[in-house]
Amino acid sequence: MAASIAEAARKHPAPEGIVYTYGTAGFRTKADVLDSVLARVGLIASLRSRALKGKWIGVMITASHNPPEDNGVKLVEPMGNMLQEEWEVLSTTMANKATPEDVAEYYNELAAKFKIDLSTPARVVVARDTRASGSRLLGCLVDGLKAAGAEYKDFGFFTTPQLHYVVRSLNTEGTKDAYGVPTEKGYYEKFGAAFKNALKGKKPQGSLTVDGANGVGGPKLTELIKYLPTKEEGGLEIHVVNDNVIKPESLNVDCGADYVKTNQRAPPTSKVGPNDRCCSLDGDADRVVFYFKDSSNVFHLLDGDRIATLVASFLGDLIRQSGLADAITIGVVQTAYANGAATNYVEQTLKLKVDCTPTGVKYLHHAAEKLDIGVYFEANGHGTVIFSPDTLDTINKHEPRSPAQKEALDVLRATVELINQAVGDALSDLLLVEVVLAHKSWGVEEWLGTYTDLPNKLTKVIVSDRNIFKTTDAERKLVKPDGVQKQIDAEVQKVRQGRSFARASGTEDAVRVYAEAATKAEAEDLARKVASIVEAAGAKK
Numbered sequence: 001m002a003a004s005i006a007e008a009a010r011k012h013p014a015p016e017g018i019v020y021t022y023g024t025a026g027f028r029t030k031a032d033v034l035d036s037v038l039a040r041v042g043l044i045a046s047l048r049s050r051a052l053k054g055k056w057i058g059v060m061i062t063a064s065h066n067p068p069e070d071n072g073v074k075l076v077e078p079m080g081n082m083l084q085e086e087w088e089v090l091s092t093t094m095a096n097k098a099t100p101e102d103v104a105e106y107y108n109e110l111a112a113k114f115k116i117d118l119s120t121p122a123r124v125v126v127a128r129d130t131r132a133s134g135s136r137l138l139g140c141l142v143d144g145l146k147a148a149g150a151e152y153k154d155f156g157f158f159t160t161p162q163l164h165y166v167v168r169s170l171n172t173e174g175t176k177d178a179y180g181v182p183t184e185k186g187y188y189e190k191f192g193a194a195f196k197n198a199l200k201g202k203k204p205q206g207s208l209t210v211d212g213a214n215g216v217g218g219p220k221l222t223e224l225i226k227y228l229p230t231k232e233e234g235g236l237e238i239h240v241v242n243d244n245v246i247k248p249e250s251l252n253v254d255c256g257a258d259y260v261k262t263n264q265r266a267p268p269t270s271k272v273g274p275n276d277r278c279c280s281l282d283g284d285a286d287r288v289v290f291y292f293k294d295s296s297n298v299f300h301l302l303d304g305d306r307i308a309t310l311v312a313s314f315l316g317d318l319i320r321q322s323g324l325a326d327a328i329t330i331g332v333v334q335t336a337y338a339n340g341a342a343t344n345y346v347e348q349t350l351k352l353k354v355d356c357t358p359t360g361v362k363y364l365h366h367a368a369e370k371l372d373i374g375v376y377f378e379a380n381g382h383g384t385v386i387f388s389p390d391t392l393d394t395i396n397k398h399e400p401r402s403p404a405q406k407e408a409l410d411v412l413r414a415t416v417e418l419i420n421q422a423v424g425d426a427l428s429d430l431l432l433v434e435v436v437l438a439h440k441s442w443g444v445e446e447w448l449g450t451y452t453d454l455p456n457k458l459t460k461v462i463v464s465d466r467n468i469f470k471t472t473d474a475e476r477k478l479v480k481p482d483g484v485q486k487q488i489d490a491e492v493q494k495v496r497q498g499r500s501f502a503r504a505s506g507t508e509d510a511v512r513v514y515a516e517a518a519t520k521a522e523a524e525d526l527a528r529k530v531a532s533i534v535e536a537a538g539a540k541k
């Protein structure tokens with residue numbers, strides 16, 4: 001065994017001088033320095049599966065919204081969750097071992113540490129997005145899997161959430177918690193049927209234009225559409241644009257969720273009319289934001305905060321109307337990047353509890369798991385809703401006392417099915433938004449009208465060492481470097497409805513600064529001031 005492990009590592013030598021980190025989104029960097037990482041991830045995935053007695057583990061090759069020349073890889077736990085933190089650390093150590101012999105030694109060390117019987121089966125599901133480097137990197141991963149003697153299933157091109165879906169479905173197959181049929185078709189059938197049932201005869205107004213970021217989401221949505229009711233059958237008219245995967249160099253270029261959210265404008269190719277609903281996916285379709293242009297051609301973004309508030313209010317109504325208000329509570333989980341107006345709307349108007357966690361889906365997911373119904377979204381459009389096992393049980397067993405209660409309960413049950421609970425899923429999320437809008441008979445203007453976003457500004461500052469910036473209170477306050485938070489507080493005091501914070505990015509070598517205030521001018525001014533405080537602090541040795 002040790003010989004083949006070392007051989008696989010030797011075939012894909014680690015480039016000198018690069019330190020890899022398994023971060024918020026797995027390993028992610030320029031694709032041409034990732035071969036060694038992929039081979040070693042194959043080893044780690046096999047060990048993880050064996051440590052869990054042969055449960056299926058997922059490996060997704062993607063760099064999401066990053067430029068086309070980047071790539072990355074992330075591991076998925078059996079229920080479709082993100083990799084356990086302890087294993088993130090082990091993965092990082094493995095990726096940074098210098099020689100093939102070191103790799104083999106560490107492999108055996110981990111096997112001993114976790115008392116892993118190397119003769120138990122290892123099962124791994126792999127998939128990738130549409131990047132040009134994906135097939136080469138898949139080859140490296142497979143070399144690692146074969147060296148470790150793992151059984152693997154290659155699903156080819158998949159969105160990240162499709163991979164999570166298949167992993168969870170494989171591991172729950174034949175149990176009372178069976179999530180779905182563990183195939184691509186099974187995914188479309190599950191979400192297609194749930195969409196139809198959740199609409200329950202309500203007809204979506206107008207059409208939806210979906211920007212696929214020239215990534216894997218476009219063609220997969222085109223496939224999903226075949227399983228949805230047509231417009232004539234009372235379904236939704238969907239136009240898929242920016243779905244050119246033949247030219248992988250166009251991935252995320254001037255399109256996609258990150259472009260729209262960062263630039264606060266529609267992709268230049270957009271040709272839609274006033275008040276037409278649009279949304280943009282990212283490169284691996286685990287993130288979505290909505291937007292439209294009004295009759296004066298002004299752009300309006302409906303981001304992750306908006307999706308969370310819309311969905312929380314809808315679920316709240318359904319719970320009440322089904323007669324479950326005393327049994328089930330709903331909470332919303334956000335990060336510090338959520339607009340203050342959204343937080344306020346959830347607490348004051350929807351009267352729901354808000355939790356704030358550090359940035360990164362895994363933190364939001366963990367916090368949401370503690371709630372009966374946890375609605376979690378990052379402002380940039382990553383998110384979903386999760387239902388606790390007890391809540392699902394209550395919903396399934398509940399006996400409605402009137403036709404109106406039954407009506408609401410049917411919609412609630414179908415909505416549960418429509419939500420990808422393994423992970424935030426742009427395709428499932430966009431269908432969910434459409435269901436809510438159809439039930440409320442709302443267009444984008446009514447949705448936007450629920451509250452008014454505070455003007456805000458997000459910038460980043462390059463410093464010599466971002467790791468000196470340490471935060472507390474869900475990243476909303478700096479504890480290091482000394483005295484910096486005091487300076488930020490002093491600036492925040494000077495503007496109306498001011499709020500600002502600075503934190504080191506987990507995915508880029510920069511410190512991000514967020515500011516919001518009563519007016520655009522004040523928000524931008526505050527962001528500038530805080531950025532210069534950070535810059536000065538970052539320059540000091």
Ligand SMILES: CC(=O)N[C@H]1[C@@H](OP(=O)(O)O)O[C@H](CO)[C@@H](O)[C@@H]1O
Pocket residue numbers: 024025064337359360361378380382504505506507508512
């Ligand atoms: C402000 C912001 O949008 N941060 C993003 C970004 O994290 P940073 O740690 O801020 O670089 O990438 C993460 C992974 O995709 C995503 O979860 C998060 O929301």
Ligand SMILES: [Mg+2]
Pocket residue numbers: 064065282283284285286287
């Ligand atoms: Mg993504």
